[in-house]
Amino acid sequence: MENPAANDDLVFIVRQARASDRVLAELHQLYQRLDQQLATTDWMCKKCGKCCDFINYGHRLYATTAELALLTQSPPPNTAAAQAGRCPYQVNSICTAYDRRTLGCRVFSCNADHAHIESAIYERLHAQIRNLHERHCLPYMYAELTTATRQMAHAGKGSTNGLPNLRDER
Ligand code: SF4
Ligand code: SF4
Numbered sequence: 001m002e003n004p005a006a007n008d009d010l011v012f013i014v015r016q017a018r019a020s021d022r023v024l025a026e027l028h029q030l031y032q033r034l035d036q037q038l039a040t041t042d043w044m045c046k047k048c049g050k051c052c053d054f055i056n057y058g059h060r061l062y063a064t065t066a067e068l069a070l071l072t073q074s075p076p077p078n079t080a081a082a083q084a085g086r087c088p089y090q091v092n093s094i095c096t097a098y099d100r101r102t103l104g105c106r107v108f109s110c111n112a113d114h115a116h117i118e119s120a121i122y123e124r125l126h127a128q129i130r131n132l133h134e135r136h137c138l139p140y141m142y143a144e145l146t147t148a149t150r151q152m153a154h155a156g157k158g159s160t161n162g163l164p165n166l167r168d169e170r
Contacts, residue, residue: 010068010148011155013139017069023136024073027066027129034106034125043114049093051110054146055085061145063102064129065138068148071100079153082146088153102145103129 017023051057063071076088077096089097095105107122109115133140 007143007148007151008155009139010065010141010143011152013065013141014068014072014148014152017066017138018073020069020136020138023066023132023138024070026132027070030125030128030132031103031106034103034121037121038106041114041117043109043111043117045109047095049090049095051108052087052090052093052095052105053085054087059108061087061102061104061108062142063104063145063148064126064133065141066129066132067102068141068143068152071097071102072149072152073100076149076153079149082150082153085146087145088149 051059054060071089074097076082077091078086078088080088081090082088087095089095089101095101103122103125107118107125109118130140132138
């Protein structure tokens, strides 16, 4: 699979979001509230990492502008994985971005009995994240994770960490 051309709009607005401490802090707080809520349900992810191998698992993960901004605060350690349809933040089945992982990462359940809860929680939290974009006048995008991270890595070629160092560009 070839690297996609950088999506200038996506790269630009993710930079914009990453430059906003308030956006990132609010999203982090939203994730914390979500995690507390999920802890009260009867579903517990065993962190096997299988669903992060998207192609083999038959799963696709999408994330908004703000989620991509928080997730990519640090560059992915395994950029080649995205070309193979796996999350570039996964190393040896371990998520290396666990505190920054997206809403979809947190809510997804491989237990079919939990699907209705997953869907309801995802829709409600996704609406809150969308509202966060509106309140901060942040352009809203919703992008597939491996494509987005590959586009950002492509745009960041030449930077020292393989991704644009967005905080240095303020
Ligand atoms: S949701 Fe299921 S497949 Fe995905 S990491 Fe958790 S236990 Fe593994
Ligand atoms: S960010 Fe972590 S939990 Fe989410 S898909 Fe990647 S490795 Fe899996």
